[in-house]
Amino acid sequence: MSRLDAFIRRMKAQRDCLNAVGRLVGDRPGAVLEVGLGNGRTYDHLRSLFPAREIFVFDREVAAHPDCIPPAAMVRLGDFRETLPKFATEAKRAILIHADIGSGNKEASLALGRDLAPTLAALLLPGGYLAADQPMEVPALERLPLPDGAGDGRYHFYRARG
Ligand SMILES: C[S@@+](CC[C@H](N)C(=O)[O-])C[C@H]1O[C@@H](n2cnc3c(N)ncnc32)[C@H](O)[C@@H]1O
Structure with missing residues (x-):
């Protein structure tokens, strides 16, 4: 598979996961967390x-496309390892993360996923969903099959136990 093919498949898996989780969340209450704004x-x-x-x-920075810059009050800037635990003290819980x-560094990305997984699990409401580009294997999260069409192993999909 060419790198272009792999890129297209990953983007498609990402979009299919988000669309599927959008349907699963429905009108259940809770915040949404976007961890990794990037280009937006x-x-x-x-x-x-989730318009409402x-x-x-x-x-760590806002470097998104000008059309995709979130309101400043909704942005938590800094290293995830600091901003996510701090956010937990705001008493907001997420229905979707x-x-x-x-x-580009696979080992560093996997390590970051391992470091963040317990914090992300704790930020979810019971039954809340986590869609992630890295594996997040912690007991508090139940791995779910990827939605139809999202391809195997390119994205990771979990539900918070409880
Ligand atoms: C793959 S990009 C996100 C792409 C984005 N979701 C999009 O669709 O455009 C990953 C982002 O995570 C941020 N990032 C990576 N490690 C971080 C860390 N430890 N703390 C804060 N931000 C980090 C990078 O600055 C980058 O913007």
Whole structure:
């Protein structure tokens, strides 16, 4: 598979996961967390899926496309390892977390996923969903099959136990 093919498949898996989780969340209450704003592509998709919800956004910087810049009050700037635990003290809980945190360094991305998984699990409401570009294997999260069409192993999909 060419790198272009792999890129297209990953983007499709990401979009299919987000669309599927949008249907699963339905009208259940809770915030949405976008962990990894980047260019703002998935943030833009999330706000189209969840126009009436609070969407909190995490990154070390805001470097998104000008059309995809979240309101300042919804942005938590800094290292995820600091901003996510701090957010837990705001007493907001999420019905959906999308974690798109990977870089070109596979080992560093996996390690970041391992570090963040317990914190992300604790931020979810019982039955809340986590869609992630890295594996997040912790007991508090039940791995779910990827939605139809999302392809195997390119994205990771969980539900909070409880
Ligand atoms: C793959 S990009 C996100 C792409 C984005 N979801 C989109 O659709 O455009 C990952 C983002 O995570 C951020 N990031 C990676 N590690 C981080 C860390 N430890 N703390 C804060 N931000 C981090 C990077 O700055 C980058 O913007």
